Amino acid sequence: MKKLLLIFCLTSSLIGFCQEPTTEKPKEKSVFERKHELKIGGIKLLAGLIFEGTYEYIHSKNFTYGSSILVNLSKNNDYPENFSITPFARFYFQETKEYGAYGFFVEGFGKYLTGKNSNYYNSVQEKFTTGVLGLSLGKKWVNSSGFVFELLVGFGRTIGGGTFTPDAVFRGDLNIGYRF
Numbered sequence: 001m002k003k004l005l006l007i008f009c010l011t012s013s014l015i016g017f018c019q020e021p022t023t024e025k026p027k028e029k030s031v032f033e034r035k036h037e038l039k040i041g042g043i044k045l046l047a048g049l050i051f052e053g054t055y056e057y058i059h060s061k062n063f064t065y066g067s068s069i070l071v072n073l074s075k076n077n078d079y080p081e082n083f084s085i086t087p088f089a090r091f092y093f094q095e096t097k098e099y100g101a102y103g104f105f106v107e108g109f110g111k112y113l114t115g116k117n118s119n120y121y122n123s124v125q126e127k128f129t130t131g132v133l134g135l136s137l138g139k140k141w142v143n144s145s146g147f148v149f150e151l152l153v154g155f156g157r158t159i160g161g162g163t164f165t166p167d168a169v170f171r172g173d174l175n176i177g178y179r180f
Contacts, residue, residue: 051071070113155169
């Protein structure tokens with residue numbers, strides 16, 4: 001019985017050592033197979049210390065959704081928004097169907113924002129909070145390593161609010177980011 005056990009142990013250890021080690025690296029995903037993007041608005045950040053960060057999830061080749069958060073870091077500039085959250089959905093219209101979520105797009109968005117607006121009678125900054133519904137147009141470029149450049153321009157109409165709430169809100173920037 002001891003000899004049988006010894007033979008079993010030796011043969012099983014030989015089989016275990018005879019396997020070739022797997023040194024293959026896992027296959028990296030193509031930039032167009034990645035599903036997440038993080039972007040920062042460049043013009044607002046450089047012009048007035050206004051940070052706008054965006055997350056976008058790529059649902060399919062032609063449809064994405066995500067959200068942007070804007071924070072005005074300088075209280076001395078004339079930008080009317082202090083804080084906003086903007087969920088959006090985008091539909092892409094590209095010429096070729098092999099790649100996804102890049103090229104020309106149309107975006108529908110909603111926005112919750114707080115801000116300040118000037119009172120024309122006594123030059124006092126009046127605070128407001130409102131909701132916005134709007135549409136945007138844009139174009140996105142993605143390079144092979146995953147860097148994203150995006151141009152976005154849109155307008156929205158305010159819903160509710162008070163006397164000092166603006167009637168319309170601009171949405172736009174040159175966004176720079178990365179797809180992972």
